[in-house]
Amino acid sequence: MAKTPAERQRQRRERLKQSGTTRRDWVLEPEELRMLGEICIQRRPGRTPYSENEVIGLLIRKNYKELQKSLANTCQRCxxxxxxxxxIFDGENSCLLTTVRLKLAIKA
Ligand SMILES: [Zn+2]
Incomplete structure (x- = not known):
């Protein structure tokens, strides 16, 4: 017997859940949504655009790699x-925490 769309959707969700994926509900400003759409298209010229899901996932992976590189440091002061x-030296220019804080912040 053919499955109903609701049954297929439920099974799809169950498969995704079992593979460890999770669904997130984010709020984007209209400008951010427009930019996301452009990123999907402009980063794959002449090809099938990235899905929003792919772009978000890839940007997270890219940023995580960069962040881990930035975190591979030891404070010369302490x-x-x-x-x-x-x-205890936070606030002094010789303290890594003081300087790295500026580097780690996400700048728009
Ligand atoms: Zn320090």
Whole structure:
């Protein structure tokens, strides 16, 4: 017997859940949504555009790699290895936490 669309959708969700994927519900501003659509198309000229899901996933992976490189540092002042959230020298230019904080922030 043929499955109903609802049954197929439920099975699809179950398969995705079992493979470890999760669904997220984000809020995007209209401008961000427009930019996402353009990224999907403009990053694959002459080819099938990326899906929004692919772009988000790839950007997360790309940013994570860059972040891990930035975190592979040790403070010359106190000797702590990143990631650290506290240092008694925080605020001094010689403290890695002070300088890296500016580097790690996502700038628009
Ligand atoms: Zn330090």
């Amino acid at each position: 000797g702590q290895a990143l990631p650290v959230s506290e240092c």
